[in-house]
Amino acid sequence: MILVLGQCSDQVIGAFMHHCVKHSVDFAFVDLNQLGKSIDMDELYWFFPGQSPVSHSDITGVYNRFLDWPKQNKYQMDRLLSLFDWLDHRYENVINRPKDTMSNLSKPYQLDIASQFFSWSIPKTNIIMNTQIKIKSPFICKSISSERSIVNQVYRQEEKAFYEPALLQAYIPGLNIRVHACDDVIVAVGIQSDAVDYRYSRFENDIFMYHLPGQVEKDILALNRTLGLRFSGVDLIYHNKKYYFLEANPSPGYAYFESQLSRPYISEALVSSLSRSIH
Amino acid sequence: MILFLTHEKDIFAKQCYLMLKYQYQVPTRWLSWQVFKKQSQCHMLGHQDIFNAILPSPQQIDVLYVNLNGINEGSKQDSDMKDQRYYLHSWLGFLMWYANQVKYCLNPLKHGVFSPGVWSKTNIRRQAHLCGLSVSEHRRKRTEVICSILGNQIITDDPSFLCTLGHERIKASFKLFHALELKFGQIFFDESGALCKLSQSIQYQISVPVIIKACQYMLSKLSYHGFQYLHVLNVSNGWTLSTTERPKIV
Amino acid sequence: MSHKIGFEGYKHENNVGFFGKENSKDGKDGKEGKDDICPVATQVHHLIELY
Structure with a gap:
C-alpha cells in the first residue's frame, strides 16, 4: 500500500490518487490537517476513521507532499515530528525524504551543485541585498529561497532596490523545458508560453513531449543522486543551442x-517506484 | 580571515573573537545578525571579484563561525506570518550558500539539518544509541556535567568526570558529533554517564580553557598556501636562517 | 477490492474533478497542479533535551 501525505488543497495529490483509483493501486491518504485529530499513528499502525488499522510494515512506499505546517496543538505537533522521523529515517521507500528536499531552500546552493555538470550552463546569477543598483542588461529577479516568487518581469534599464537577499539572474529567452525524473524514468516536456513565467501565463501554454540529449538526461539523474532526490522537476531553458539550468524542484507539481x-x-513512474520494496 | 556571524549575546563567540583578534592578531571580524542584515552585499555565483562594498567574498574567509540562534533579530516583526517566513527563508537561503562557499564552517550548514526529522530528540537519541551512548530516560533533579566538544577535543570543568566517562564513551561522543555533522557543541551527561541534553553551540560553562582550545582549533584551520598560521612572535632576537644555513664566503 | 483510504474525504473537501476531466482553472495558486512545493525549514533549536 502507498501512503500519500499532504493536504486537501493540493491538486497534485488529487491527480495521483485519481490515477491510483483508476489502476486499482492501494493507497491511504493522510490529510496532514487531520493528523492527531481524526487520523493518528503509533509505533505499529496508522489509524484512519472507519478503517482497520494499517500496519507500517504494509506500506511499500510514501509519497510525501508536506505543503505547510498546519495549525496544531502540542499533541498534533508531536505527531508531525514523529512523522518527520519516519520519513527521514524509518520508512525504506520515501519520495522524497524531507531532509533531501531542503537543498531547494537555497537556490544558489543548488546552482553551485548543478554547475558541476557540463551538459548545461548556469545563467549569470547575482545575490544582492541592501543595495540600490542600475540594471544595464536584461535580468529577472527572484526569491533566493524556495519561497515562491512570480518571475514575469524582465528588468532592462531600471534602477532597483534590493533589501532582503534575492537573486538577480540574466534573462535567458528561449524554450522552457520541465524535466520530471523519478528514479531512472525521465519525462521531459517543452512549454511554449507567452509569459516569462509560464506558471502565470494569461493564456494556455502549449506543452509537448521533448526529447533531451542523452547527456542531459544522465546529468539530471546524477544531479538527483547528488541531492538525494528520487523525484524532481528540473527547470531548463534551451537557448542558442545551449541548455541552461534554473532549478530542481524536490516536490514538483507534475500533474x-x-x-x-x-x-x-x-x-506511472511514481506508482512503480512506490509499490516496490527497495530493501 | 575568521568571521563570526552570531547574536550579540553569544559570549563564547565574543571571547574567541577578542582573543583571536588581540592576542593572536589574526584577521578576524565580528558581525551580529542585526549588523550583518544591514550590510550591502553583492555576490556573483562562480566569481570572486565582484564589487562588494564591505564584506570579503566567502572565498576569502578561512573559518566562518555561524550561530543561527538569534537570526530573527532585526526581523520585520510588523509583517504577517507569510512575509516573516519569506524573510527568514531568504536569509537562510543566502547563509546556506555562503556557509558552503567558505573553506571551513563551524558548524557546517548542510541542507539536511533544516529538516525537523534530523535535529530532533528522536533522531539524536537513535544516533546516540547507534554510537554506543546510553540516554537518560527520565528528567530528574540530578547533577548534570557539561562537556564541551571543540573539534577533536573534549573539555569539562570537572576533569575527573572524563575518567568516569571512560575512553569508549568519549570516543562515542565524538562519533555522535560526527554523525550529526557538528564540530562545536556541548553534551550534558548525568552522573552515571548517560546523555541528557545536547547543544549545537557553546552556551554554558564558558571557561578560559574552552576559549583557548576553541581558538587553537580555529587557528589550525587558517591556512595560507600550504602552511598554517600559529601566532605572532613577541621577540625579534632570533634568526629565520641560522648561522649554519648561511655559510661564510671565504 | 482495492484500498483507497481517505480518497472520499479528499474529494468531499475539494468538490472538483481531476486532470483530464474537469480541470478547474480559477487562477488561484494550488488549483492547477503545477505548484512545486517549497520545503518548510524547521525553527532552529539549539538545546535539545533527550529525556
Missing part, C-alpha cells in the same frame, strides 16, 4: 504537465 500528455507517464 499540470501530465494532464497535457497522452499517457500518465509520471504517475
Whole structure:
C-alpha cells in the first residue's frame, strides 16, 4: 500500500490518487490537517476513521507532499515530528525524504551543485541585498529561497532596490523545458508560453513531449543522486543551442504537465517506484 | 580571515573573537545578525571579484563561525506570518550558500539539518544509541556535567568526570558529533554517564580553557598556501636562517 | 477490492474533478497542479533535551 501525505488543497495529490483509483493501486491518504485529530499513528499502525488499522510494515512506499505546517496543538505537533522521523529515517521507500528536499531552500546552493555538470550552463546569477543598483542588461529577479516568487518581469534599464537577499539572474529567452525524473524514468516536456513565467501565463501554454540529449538526461539523474532526490522537476531553458539550468524542484507539481500528455507517464513512474520494496 | 556571524549575546563567540583578534592578531571580524542584515552585499555565483562594498567574498574567509540562534533579530516583526517566513527563508537561503562557499564552517550548514526529522530528540537519541551512548530516560533533579566538544577535543570543568566517562564513551561522543555533522557543541551527561541534553553551540560553562582550545582549533584551520598560521612572535632576537644555513664566503 | 483510504474525504473537501476531466482553472495558486512545493525549514533549536 502507498501512503500519500499532504493536504486537501493540493491538486497534485488529487491527480495521483485519481490515477491510483483508476489502476486499482492501494493507497491511504493522510490529510496532514487531520493528523492527531481524526487520523493518528503509533509505533505499529496508522489509524484512519472507519478503517482497520494499517500496519507500517504494509506500506511499500510514501509519497510525501508536506505543503505547510498546519495549525496544531502540542499533541498534533508531536505527531508531525514523529512523522518527520519516519520519513527521514524509518520508512525504506520515501519520495522524497524531507531532509533531501531542503537543498531547494537555497537556490544558489543548488546552482553551485548543478554547475558541476557540463551538459548545461548556469545563467549569470547575482545575490544582492541592501543595495540600490542600475540594471544595464536584461535580468529577472527572484526569491533566493524556495519561497515562491512570480518571475514575469524582465528588468532592462531600471534602477532597483534590493533589501532582503534575492537573486538577480540574466534573462535567458528561449524554450522552457520541465524535466520530471523519478528514479531512472525521465519525462521531459517543452512549454511554449507567452509569459516569462509560464506558471502565470494569461493564456494556455502549449506543452509537448521533448526529447533531451542523452547527456542531459544522465546529468539530471546524477544531479538527483547528488541531492538525494528520487523525484524532481528540473527547470531548463534551451537557448542558442545551449541548455541552461534554473532549478530542481524536490516536490514538483507534475500533474499540470501530465494532464497535457497522452499517457500518465509520471504517475506511472511514481506508482512503480512506490509499490516496490527497495530493501 | 575568521568571521563570526552570531547574536550579540553569544559570549563564547565574543571571547574567541577578542582573543583571536588581540592576542593572536589574526584577521578576524565580528558581525551580529542585526549588523550583518544591514550590510550591502553583492555576490556573483562562480566569481570572486565582484564589487562588494564591505564584506570579503566567502572565498576569502578561512573559518566562518555561524550561530543561527538569534537570526530573527532585526526581523520585520510588523509583517504577517507569510512575509516573516519569506524573510527568514531568504536569509537562510543566502547563509546556506555562503556557509558552503567558505573553506571551513563551524558548524557546517548542510541542507539536511533544516529538516525537523534530523535535529530532533528522536533522531539524536537513535544516533546516540547507534554510537554506543546510553540516554537518560527520565528528567530528574540530578547533577548534570557539561562537556564541551571543540573539534577533536573534549573539555569539562570537572576533569575527573572524563575518567568516569571512560575512553569508549568519549570516543562515542565524538562519533555522535560526527554523525550529526557538528564540530562545536556541548553534551550534558548525568552522573552515571548517560546523555541528557545536547547543544549545537557553546552556551554554558564558558571557561578560559574552552576559549583557548576553541581558538587553537580555529587557528589550525587558517591556512595560507600550504602552511598554517600559529601566532605572532613577541621577540625579534632570533634568526629565520641560522648561522649554519648561511655559510661564510671565504 | 482495492484500498483507497481517505480518497472520499479528499474529494468531499475539494468538490472538483481531476486532470483530464474537469480541470478547474480559477487562477488561484494550488488549483492547477503545477505548484512545486517549497520545503518548510524547521525553527532552529539549539538545546535539545533527550529525556
